[in-house]
Amino acid sequence: MSDQKKHNKLTTASGRIYVENDNTKTVGPRGPVLVEDYILHEKMAHFNRERIPERVMHAKGSGAYGVFTVTNDISKYTKAKLFNKIGKKTKVFVRFSTVGGEKGSADTERDPRGFAVKFYTEDGNWDLVGNNTPIFFIKDPKKFSDFIHTQKRDPYTNMKSPTMMWDFWSLMPESLHQVLILMSDRGTPYGYRYMNGYGSHTFSMVNDKNDKVWVKFHFKTEQGIKNFTSEEAVEMKAKDMDFAQRDLLEAIDKGDFPKWQLKIQVMTEDQARHLDFNPFDLTKVWPHGDFPLIEVGELELNQDPDNYFQEVEQSAFAPAHVVDGIGYSPDKMLQGRILSYPDTHRYRLGANYEQIPVNRCPFAVNNYDRDGLMRIDGNGGRKSNYYPNSFDDIEVDKEYYEPSEALDDNIADWYDRNSKIGGNDHYSQARALFRDIMNLEEQDNTIANTIEAMSGNSGPKREEIIYRQLCHWFRVDEEFGSRVADGLGVDVNSVMASMNAAHG
Numbered sequence: 001m002s003d004q005k006k007h008n009k010l011t012t013a014s015g016r017i018y019v020e021n022d023n024t025k026t027v028g029p030r031g032p033v034l035v036e037d038y039i040l041h042e043k044m045a046h047f048n049r050e051r052i053p054e055r056v057m058h059a060k061g062s063g064a065y066g067v068f069t070v071t072n073d074i075s076k077y078t079k080a081k082l083f084n085k086i087g088k089k090t091k092v093f094v095r096f097s098t099v100g101g102e103k104g105s106a107d108t109e110r111d112p113r114g115f116a117v118k119f120y121t122e123d124g125n126w127d128l129v130g131n132n133t134p135i136f137f138i139k140d141p142k143k144f145s146d147f148i149h150t151q152k153r154d155p156y157t158n159m160k161s162p163t164m165m166w167d168f169w170s171l172m173p174e175s176l177h178q179v180l181i182l183m184s185d186r187g188t189p190y191g192y193r194y195m196n197g198y199g200s201h202t203f204s205m206v207n208d209k210n211d212k213v214w215v216k217f218h219f220k221t222e223q224g225i226k227n228f229t230s231e232e233a234v235e236m237k238a239k240d241m242d243f244a245q246r247d248l249l250e251a252i253d254k255g256d257f258p259k260w261q262l263k264i265q266v267m268t269e270d271q272a273r274h275l276d277f278n279p280f281d282l283t284k285v286w287p288h289g290d291f292p293l294i295e296v297g298e299l300e301l302n303q304d305p306d307n308y309f310q311e312v313e314q315s316a317f318a319p320a321h322v323v324d325g326i327g328y329s330p331d332k333m334l335q336g337r338i339l340s341y342p343d344t345h346r347y348r349l350g351a352n353y354e355q356i357p358v359n360r361c362p363f364a365v366n367n368y369d370r371d372g373l374m375r376i377d378g379n380g381g382r383k384s385n386y387y388p389n390s391f392d393d394i395e396v397d398k399e400y401y402e403p404s405e406a407l408d409d410n411i412a413d414w415y416d417r418n419s420k421i422g423g424n425d426h427y428s429q430a431r432a433l434f435r436d437i438m439n440l441e442e443q444d445n446t447i448a449n450t451i452e453a454m455s456g457n458s459g460p461k462r463e464e465i466i467y468r469q470l471c472h473w474f475r476v477d478e479e480f481g482s483r484v485a486d487g488l489g490v491d492v493n494s495v496m497a498s499m500n501a502a503h504g
């Protein structure tokens with residue numbers, strides 16, 4: 001039988017042609033099933049193994065392929081090859097996501113959105129694994145699992161719990177700036193096409209003279225910012241849980257390719273030393289007046305993946321994946337993430353997750369890692385599996401040497417992330433966002449959304465949590481604080497009087 005002919009037949013996974021696919025083999029038409037009906041076993045057994053662990057967070061997402069094109073020469077900052085020529089194109093895969101929900105959750109929940117980009121560069125894959133917000137809730141990776149637990153389900157009720165969320169946020173004022181963004185209409189973006197993306201962390205760039213600068217990455221949507229109001233988001237949740245998936249898929253299907261402009265902010269090492277806040281603090285933005293956006297290129301998404309599980313579910317991004325000319329920074333959160341992502345991928349997808357086509361570097365991958373579950377790339381064939389050896393010519397390349405780094409300190413300790421040096425001002429940037437950047441309508445919506453979200457607090461600690469969070473809102477802006485207090489039915493004067501009385 002020719003391969004082509006065989007190709008059209010229904011077969012088992014090992015290629016045996018089925019003679020029957022509707023009835024199980026039994027002893028007599030009404031009799032018991034025979035163990036030898038292997039096809040039945042194979043179908044059931046494979047089905048039983050269809051689910052892999054979902055991402056511990058960012059479980060619900062949508063992905064697409066596209067291209068990044070350089071539009072401006074930034075070679076004075078970086079020697080990264082993907083940026084080395086105006087007009088140069090690099091293939092990308094992007095996955096957008098919500099954060100707290102499960103794989104089947106609604107796309108319009110109030111939540112940050114993930115914005116993860118994999119650039120398939122000739123020097124290896126570069127993953128910029130960001131969000132639609134330039135900052136984050138916490139500034140030390142040790143707090144990450146605590147924070148995410150509050151965004152997931154309560155261990156007793158198995159329901160989402162506004163009480164857990166506000167308890168944590170009110171105890172962690174470093175979260176305030178990001179909570180303010182989350183409470184604004186940017187917390188409910190209109191799908192994935194109408195939002196910006198941010199690398200969020202401070203990264204570094206090195207040019208061909210080994211001069212280093214600190215950078216922040218920004219993807220600015222060319223579709224314009226568009227958000228749902230809170231009511232619209234709730235309405236859409238009832239109408240179409242998969243709104244953002246449908247919106248992205250259908251836009252690309254009909255050739256309406258979404259685009260973003262990539263821009264960077266640049267800070268010299270000297271500027272960083274003299275800044276009045278910690279430039280490696282993920283809860284802070286770099287003011288655009290001091291660090292203006294510099295054009296880099298354009299990202300366009302133009303191809304839907306053929307198979308969701310194969311390409312989107314199995315995609316795996318890691319902030320550890322940088323390329324020559326782009327580097328890390330001492331941002332503690334980034335340092336924590338360098339460790340966390342490859343670890344979680346090895347758990348979710350296995351030790352050979354980099355071989356899955358969407359994750360695989362399309363250029364050379366040469367090393368002496370071997371074996372492991374699901375190794376499918378030839379495993380190095382007959383080649384040596386140790387280094388050094390006398391048989392192959394694979395070598396390290398000193399051209400790629402990263403400049404050595406002088407650290408500001410040489411004393412190891414558990415430093416308080418919120419000390420004066422770590423950054424103890426949780427309010428100024430949030431205040432500037434509320435007063436100077438939001439227009440009146442945005443301010444009104446943010447206040448209304450905050451009241452709605454805080455109303456969800458319940459249980460014996462309700463008042464304590466609400467009062468604690470109100471103190472933070474008052475410190476951001478008095479009007480914000482008092483309007484939220486009013487909306488929650490809190491009489492601030494009498495609360496203050498009873499607190500003063502209680503403290504004698």
Ligand code: HEM
Binds near residue numbers: 055096097144348
């Ligand atoms: C210490 C801090 C953090 C830790 C330990 C952490 C850990 C994780 C883990 C374990 C996943 C699941 C990955 C998977 O199974 O594929 C994940 C996904 C993700 N995280 Fe984080 N995260 C941190 C902070 C952040 C920050 C600050 C951002 C954005 C600036 C971010 C953006 C994302 C995105 C976009 C995804 C989804 C990637 C995808 O689409 O596959 N995370 N994170």
